[in-house]
Amino acid sequence: MSNWVKTILFLIGSALLTHWIPSSFFRNLDTMVHEFGHAVVTLALSGQVQRIELYANHSGVTLSAISQARSWSIIPVALAGYTTASVFAWFLFSAFARGKQQIGFLVMIAISTISLLLFVRNGFGIMFLIGFIALTIIMMAIPLKWLRNFYYLLLSFLCLEESVFGPIYLIQAASRNTRQAGDATNLALHTGVPTMVWAIIFTLFALWCAKRAVQAFLGRNKWPRSANRESSAYSYRD
Numbered sequence: 001m002s003n004w005v006k007t008i009l010f011l012i013g014s015a016l017l018t019h020w021i022p023s024s025f026f027r028n029l030d031t032m033v034h035e036f037g038h039a040v041v042t043l044a045l046s047g048q049v050q051r052i053e054l055y056a057n058h059s060g061v062t063l064s065a066i067s068q069a070r071s072w073s074i075i076p077v078a079l080a081g082y083t084t085a086s087v088f089a090w091f092l093f094s095a096f097a098r099g100k101q102q103i104g105f106l107v108m109i110a111i112s113t114i115s116l117l118l119f120v121r122n123g124f125g126i127m128f129l130i131g132f133i134a135l136t137i138i139m140m141a142i143p144l145k146w147l148r149n150f151y152y153l154l155l156s157f158l159c160l161e162e163s164v165f166g167p168i169y170l171i172q173a174a175s176r177n178t179r180q181a182g183d184a185t186n187l188a189l190h191t192g193v194p195t196m197v198w199a200i201i202f203t204l205f206a207l208w209c210a211k212r213a214v215q216a217f218l219g220r221n222k223w224p225r226s227a228n229r230e231s232s233a234y235s236y237r238d
Contacts, residue, residue: 006218007211011164014157023158024058028128029108030085030162031060032120036111037084038062038077039119045073052115054125058162062119071190078186082170082202085163086209092156093213101152105140108155109133164210167202174199 031054039049039062047066054060062081066073095104116129139151174181174195178188184198191198 003211003215007207007214011161011210014161015165023154025128025131026155026158027058027162028054029132029155030089030159030166031058032115032129033088033111033159034081034085034166035060035062036115036119037080038064039115040084041077041080042066042073045076046070047073047077049119051121052119052125053122054120054128055122056124060125074190075187078183078190081183082163082167083205085159085166086206089156089159089163090209090213090216092152092159094216096152096156097216097219101148102140104152104156105136109136112136160210160213164203164206167199167206170199170202171196 035052035054039052042049042062042064045066047064047070050063050065052060052062064077066077091107092104095101095107112129112133116126116133120126120129136151139148142148170181170184174184178195179185181195181199184195184202187193187198188195
């Protein structure tokens with residue numbers, strides 16, 4: 001069976017599995033990472049991040065200001081959201097494959113803490129981040145390895161699913177109204193490349209990252225492990 005077929009089956013299975021498990025709260029992790037990507041690239045290109053807002057329906061917005069002289073930087077900022085989310089999902093599975101779930105947890109906590117302190121300003125977003133950070137710290141401290149792994153994989157599967165289906169929904173949005181397709185619309189306005197093309201590019205990149213994530217997960221037993229290592233065990237609205 002080819003890796004692409006495995007990836008598609010894996011994504012379908014992930015979608016079914018995660019929809020059977022009460023997971024609405026945790027789906028905001030992918031949104032947070034997406035908006036964090038926008039914010040970091042904005043700052044890296046000398047822009048100003050005014051605030052990030054996270055909403056209960058798993059959507060989010062990054063409000064930022066970019067000088068007219070550097071208007072070209074809108075392009076990498078718009079690219080950053082979906083690409084960051086896709087790479088993050090790949091990272092989570094790669095860490096799991098190497099038995100380094102603790103590093104994955106620490107990265108989640110670090111991104112959440114930075115977002116809470118510097119960017120997120122709306123009520124739901126603040127409550128989500130406080131709750132997520134607290135719960136993740138508790139799960140890291142629990143001595144039951146199977147429970148830690150379950151929690152880690154739940155977050156990983158959700159991020160993988162959301163990172164792929166998000167761009168797919170973007171294609172649907174672009175087919176209905178090219179001016180209401182989030183980052184793809186912003187990129188179309190500043191590059192002249194059609195909105196649908198950008199939505200497809202985001203989707204293809206997400207699928208490529210998903211394939212790498214699946215390869216890491218299915219090939220996790222190939223990684224060497226030490227005896228004491230854990231086993232696998234402007235504004236943008238999206």
